[in-house]
Amino acid sequence: MDASGVQPTSRPGGRTARTRAAVRDATLAELAVHGYAGLTVEAVAARSGVHKTTVYRRWGGVDGLVVDALALADEDGWAPPDTGSFERDLRELAREVVVTFAGTPASAAFVAAAFQSERAAAALRDFYAERHRRSAAVVTRAVERGEVPAGTDAGAVVKAAVAPFYYRVLIAGEPATEDLADQSAAAVAHAARAGLYA
């Protein structure tokens, strides 16, 4: 499969874009139900209403479906919270992770895919790198407001705030809760204000 098969030319609102979105939605739905190990081109084709041979030609296989679903997520215009308060921004960011784990088993499936496919792993790394890049605005604005010292490592702050959810859900098998989001945000904000992520 070549790169053009992974990221088909998209005409916003056009038939190509609609097909891609339908295939992406079907991929997420199948991942949520069956996990990466149970993901098949046939099921994605059936669920999306896109012909199987089209899916094979444009996405190549399950690897390509996962890679493209993550690439589309990158194009979703997501922006981090902007509440006017550093700690509230971190809390909202953490609560988004809670919602993600509560609502879409697909999140865990993406991680599972990364363990089984180097292409999926690279796509997952790219996805998170972009999310971290955008989330840095939370820290930049906090520096501008004088809430945290200049030179604070935005990536370290954002990763510290969300890491406990991934650890608890994926490693320890514990739930992601709003209480944990609030605790994590308060703790990381407190340490960041003290310059400990500088």
Add this chain to the structure above:
Amino acid sequence: MDASGVQPTSRPGGRTARTRAAVRDATLAELAVHGYAGLTVEAVAARSGVHKTTVYRRWGGVDGLVVDALALADEDGWAPPDTGSFERDLRELAREVVVTFAGTPASAAFVAAAFQSERAAAALRDFYAERHRRSAAVVTRAVERGEVPAGTDAGAVVKAAVAPFYYRVLIAGEPATEDLADQSAAAVAHAARAGLYA
């Protein structure tokens, strides 16, 4: 496979214990080189010098090998650092995770196994629950020394300190460094002293 196949009766220092240790070591070595997806009973048998039919009879298959390797790790007498300082204890704890990720790709392989096998996932959860239980002593002693408030949630503290490594290595594809261990320990210790994990 029944439970007796997973956890064969162990006579410390005896032939059964030596066989079990040899199979565990071979399992870890194979996991480190080939990952869970490439783990086979044949390779573990060859590497350990234990006959293939014995491995099949006592461990059942790759699932059983992973489960028993984690169960043996639970019996290793591991204890958390006890340096006399809360922050130093957390730092040593975090540095152990750095060493784990640096030295044994098997750590990532265990997580990969958990995504592909419910039995491996349960064993991984048990392993981490036991590690968290023992690590709580770091917080208990800090409370006794008056470094952190009584009622501090030991599990939350320990998980917050180590979570960034798992997130960075397994999700974001970044390295685990000693600098991150020091930063994570300092930040979590600071927040814990302020009562933010109570």
